[in-house]
Amino acid sequence: MSKLRKRNLPASPHTRLTDQLGSTEQKIKKEIAIMKKCNHPHVVRLLEVVDDQLHERIYMVMEYLGGGEIKWRNSRDEPTLRVDQTRRICRDVILGLEYLHHQGIIHRDIKPANLLWSSDRRTVKITDFGVSHLSVAQSLARHGKGSAPMDEMDAILMDDSDLSKTAGTPLFLAPEIVADTPFDDAGSNATTIPVRKQPITKAIDVWAFGVTLYGLLFGVLPFMSSTEYDIYRIIRHQDWDPLDTMGVDRIPAGPRYSRTPNDNSEGTLAMNLLHCLLEKDARKRITLTQVKVRDTIRLHNYLLTGPAETPLDPERPGRSSGLAERDRIRPRGGRQCDSR
Numbered sequence: 224m225s226k227l228r229k230r231n232l233p234a235s236p237h238t239r240l241t242d243q244l245g246s247t248e249q250k251i252k253k254e255i256a257i258m259k260k261c262n263h264p265h266v267v268r269l270l271e272v273v274d275d276q277l278h279e280r281i282y283m284v285m286e287y288l289g290g291g292e293i294k295w296r297n298s299r300d301e302p303t304l305r306v307d308q309t310r311r312i313c314r315d316v317i318l319g320l321e322y323l324h325h326q327g328i329i330h331r332d333i334k335p336a337n338l339l340w341s342s343d344r345r346t347v348k349i350t351d352f353g354v355s356h357l358s359v360a361q362s363l364a365r366h367g368k369g370s371a372p373m374d375e376m377d378a379i380l381m382d383d384s385d386l387s388k389t390a391g392t393p394l395f396l397a398p399e400i401v402a403d404t405p406f407d408d409a410g411s412n413a414t415t416i417p418v419r420k421q422p423i424t425k426a427i428d429v430w431a432f433g434v435t436l437y438g439l440l441f442g443v444l445p446f447m448s449s450t451e452y453d454i455y456r457i458i459r460h461q462d463w464d465p466l467d468t469m470g471v472d473r474i475p476a477g478p479r480y481s482r483t484p485n486d487n488s489e490g491t492l493a494m495n496l497l498h499c500l501l502e503k504d505a506r507k508r509i510t511l512t513q514v515k516v517r518d519t520i521r522l523h524n525y526l527l528t529g530p531a532e533t534p535l536d537p538e539r540p541g542r543s544s545g546l547a548e549r550d551r552i553r554p555r556g557g558r559q560c561d562s563r
Contacts, residue, residue, distance in 0.1 A: 248281075250353065251281055251283075253357075254283075254352050254353055254355065255269065255272055255281075255283065256357075257328055257352050257355050257357055258283075258285075258352050260326055260328065260357075261322075261323070261326065261328070263318075263319060263322040263323075264318075264319075264346065264348075265315045265316070265318050265319030265322070265346065265347065265348050265349060266319050266322060266323065266348055266349050266350075267285055267286050267288065267339065267348045267349065267350040268285065268286040269283060269284070269285055269286075270284045270285060270286060271283075271284040272284070285350075286348075288339040288340060288341055288342070288348060288350075289340075289341070289342030290339065290340020290341055290342055290343075290344050291339065291340060292335065292336050292337075292338065292339055292340075293312065293335045293336075293338045293339070293340065293347070293439075295335045295438055295439050295442065296438070296442035296443070297442070300442050300443050301442045301471070302439065302440060302441060302442035302469070302470050302471050303442070303471055304439055304470060304471060305470050305471055305472045306440065306469050306470035306472060306474050306489065306493075308470075309436070309439040309440055309469075309470060311347075312338065312347050312439060313432075313436055313439075315346060315347035315348070316333070316338060316347060316349065316432060316435070317432070317511055317514055317515065319347075319348065319349040320333070320349065320428055320429075320432065320511055321511045321512070321515075323349070323355075323428075324425045324428070324511065327357055327358050328352075328355055328356070328357055328358070329355065329356045329357075329358055329424070329425050329427065329428060330349065330352065330355050330428050330431075331354045331355055331356060331390050331391045331427065331428070332351060332353070332354050332355070332390070332391045332392060332395070332431070333349070333395065333428050333431035333432050333435060334392050334394075334395045334431065334434075334435055335435055335438060335439065336351075337349060337350050337351040338350070338435075354390040354391055358424075358425070389401070391427075391431070393451050393454050393455070394434065394444050394446060394447070394454060395430075395431040395434045395435070395444075396427075396430075396431075396455070396458060397426065397427040397430035397431065397458075397505065398421075398430075398458055398459050398503045398505075399421035399422070399423060399426075399427065399505050400423060400427055401455035401458055401459060402421065402459065421504070421505045421506070422505075424505065426505040426508050426510075427505075429500060429508055429509065429510065429511060430500065430501065430505075430508065432500060433497055433500025433501040434446070434501070436496070436497060436500065437463070437497055437501070440469040440470060440476075440493060441465070441466045441469065441476075443466075445463035445501065446458045446461070446463065459503070463497075463501060464479070465477070465478075465479065465490075465494055465497070469489075469490060469493060474489055474490060475488075475490045476490040476493065476494060477489075477490030477491030477492070477493065477494040477495075478491070478494065479494055479498065481494075481495075496514070499513075499514075500514075
């Protein structure tokens with residue numbers, strides 16, 4: 224994969240680094256720097272970078288994943304994955320995202336198109352770090368304030384003011400991202416600009432994961448409209464509803480708010496998880512650590528249970544799937560998301 228380099232102002236020892244980098248080249252260098260920090264079974268690896276100054280191109284050589292991107296719906300907007308396949312995909316994404324957040328990296332564009340199969344379709348990996356961000360707040364939380372000082376490039380990479388810019392795919396953006404988007408109920412020509420009320424944190428990846436899970440289960444996304452501004456309005460103010468069945472195997476989906484005591488059906492567990500992932504208040508949204516926890520009641524058994532281990536192959540719906548013992552998300556004590 225190649226990236227075009229733009230000509231910049233002539234550099235000198237007195238030229239600031241931010242001035243030496245054109246906007247396109249700076250984004251490329253930032254993506255490279257972030258990917259160099261990643262080494263995880265569920266994150267695509269950057270193998271080599273070739274800086275061709277003669278032809279003004281930068282080549283990024285990445286790990287090859289022969290399975291391609293996840294195909295999650297057909298031309299009729301119907302799901303193409305079985306529910307057990309979706310479960311396995313989500314386990315891998317959770318493990319990869321948890322690793323990224325531990326490194327201080329906010330992906331900012333989690334969606335099915337950025338999830339790739341390995342050739343044997345046993346593993347899903349997160350890719351495309353073009354709009355990802357290395358958060359200074361996340362890194363300080365991990366390493367502490369007494370960690371080694373950052374060099375100038377790290378200071379650019381970890382400029383949290385970049386999080387104030389809208390980045391990612393509109394249908395997957397969290398409510399706190401679009402909170403300051405100019406619009407009102409009259410349409411997209413609004414002039415009022417609401418003040419952003421919630422900080423932008425790694426919780427935006429959790430929301431995008433929730434939108435992705437909904438899409439994998441139902442073949443459509445939970446917040447849809449014909450215009451971008453209307454999408455933002457719907458994300459902020461409207462709730463989501465499940466369809467009647469999940470997956471190509473048409474497993475009944477549970478209600479949003481089950482009134483049946485001890486209802487451990489697959490549909491109810493899935494809706495319970497979606498309810499916690501698609502919480503509009505980022506402060507109340509479930510964390511990835513909580514997603515991995517199995518409490519004394521029932522909530523996240525949805526991701527912890529599954530059939531026996533066999534490859535995941537969307538083109539062979541008769542095959543079952545599961546999680547190898549070494550990759551299994553292990554239950555442990557913890558707090559449960561409030562289920563309203």
